[in-house]
Amino acid sequence: DTGVSQNPRHKITKRGQNVTFRCDPISEHNRLYWYRQTLGQGPEFLTYFQNEAQLEKSRLLSDRFSAERPKGSFSTLEIQRTEQGDSAMYLCASSSGQGRETQYFGPGTRLLVL
Amino acid sequence: GESVGLHLPTLSVQEGDNSIINCAYSNSASDYFIWYKQESGKGPQFIIDIRSNMDKRQGQRVTVLLNKTVKHLSLQIAATQPGDSAVYFCAENYARSTTGNQFYFGTGTSLTVIP
Numbered sequence: 001d002t003g004v005s006q007n008p009r010h011k012i013t014k015r016g017q018n019v020t021f022r023c024d025p026i027s028e029h030n031r032l033y034w035y036r037q038t039l040g041q042g043p044e045f046l047t048y049f050q051n052e053a054q055l056e057k058s059r060l061l062s063d064r065f066s067a068e069r070p071k072g073s074f075s076t077l078e079i080q081r082t083e084q085g086d087s088a089m090y091l092c093a094s095s096s097g098q099g100r101e102t103q104y105f106g107p108g109t110r111l112l113v114l
Numbered sequence: 115g116e117s118v119g120l121h122l123p124t125l126s127v128q129e130g131d132n133s134i135i136n137c138a139y140s141n142s143a144s145d146y147f148i149w150y151k152q153e154s155g156k157g158p159q160f161i162i163d164i165r166s167n168m169d170k171r172q173g174q175r176v177t178v179l180l181n182k183t184v185k186h187l188s189l190q191i192a193a194t195q196p197g198d199s200a201v202y203f204c205a206e207n208y209a210r211s212t213t214g215n216q217f218y219f220g221t222g223t224s225l226t227v228i229p
Contacts, residue, residue, distance in 0.1 A: 004157070033216075040123075042203045042219025043158065056216065091157050102148060103217060105157035 002026060004106035006092050012112045013082055020078045021109045025094030032075050033103060034067055035091040036060065043091050043105075049075060082113045126226045133191040135223045137204035142185060144206035148217065149178060149189045151200045158203060161189070191225075199227045 005024045013019050025032050030051050035043035046065070048056040051072035061067075064082075069075040079086055089110050093103035127133045139147070145166035150158035162173045164180050164187075171178050177190040187204050201224045205217040 006157075040221070042205075042222050043217075044219070045216045048216065058216075093157075102160055102163055104160060105150075107155075107157045110155075 004092055004094050004104055006090075006106040006109050008109055009107060010110050010112075012114065014114050015082060015084060017082055018078065018080045019082060019111065020076055021090055021092075021111075023075045023077070023092030023094075023106060025073070025075070025092070026096070026104055029094035029096040029104075030072065031095045031103075032069055033093040033095075034075070034077050035093065035105075037089040037091055037108070038087075046077075079111075082111075084113045087111055087113045123221060124224045124226070126228060127194050129194060129196060129227050129229050131194055133189075133194045133198070133225060133227075135189045135191075135202050135225065137187040137189075137220050137223075139185050139187060139204065139206045139220070140218070141206060141208055142182075143208040144185075144218075146207040147178070147180065147187055148205045148207075149176075149187075150203045150205060150219075151198075152203065152222070153200045161202075194225075194227050196227045196229055199225055201225070 007022045032049045034046040037043045045058050046061050047067050049069040052069050064080045067077045089108040091108045093105045095101050095103045148163040149161040151161050152158045162178050164171045164178045169180050175192045179188045201222040203219050203222045205219045207217045
């Protein structure tokens with residue numbers, strides 16, 4: 001399977017704990033995105049990488065959230081001191097080339113904070 | 115059947131009928147649009163895209179229509195099948211002064227195909 005993969009697929013944690021999610025983009029895609037999706041809503045943009053550089057961050061991304069893409073391939077999204085409001089589906093997408101082009105999504109990581 | 119997109123988030127159609135899903139986008143500067151299909155528990159799946167220099171684009175059983183005058187996008191699905199049951203999102207994108215490639219998604223329309 002050469003699509004975008006995400007791990008874990010599901011995560012249940014207690015409030016106050018830290019969690020980390022991983023995204024492996026389509027091979028050779030240099031752009032990687034993180035989105036958050038709550039029930040009944042469309043995905044909301046969180047942050048965007050071009051290679052290893054984090055070029056854009058949404059105001060939704062509070063100080064408790066951090067994302068990295070150290071080698072320009074896979075990316076991690078960490079949430080510190082989780083809150084119940086962080087419960088959502090966290091989606092990763094990747095794209096390649098120049099300009100604005102199709103983003104291909106992974107299956108998502110569903111987070112439940114108790 | 116026809117949906118008014120964000121204001122009527124559910125649509126039920128008989129198998130074999132054509133479906134029309136509508137979307138009103140927000141930014142007149144948006145010049146690239148994608149329709150995504152999302153099945154329960156899965157990530158959004160690309161269906162078809164269209165750029166603002168076009169008003170119609172066809173794929174396999176799907177057609178996207180773009181009306182920039184009224185900022186309206188529609189997705190037509192021909193001969194709807196049970197496997198088409200999903201939530202459909204339109205996403206818009208526009209050039210910005212930064213290097214962002216951010217897409218903005220609508221709330222989505224839930225399509226149910228009745229066998």
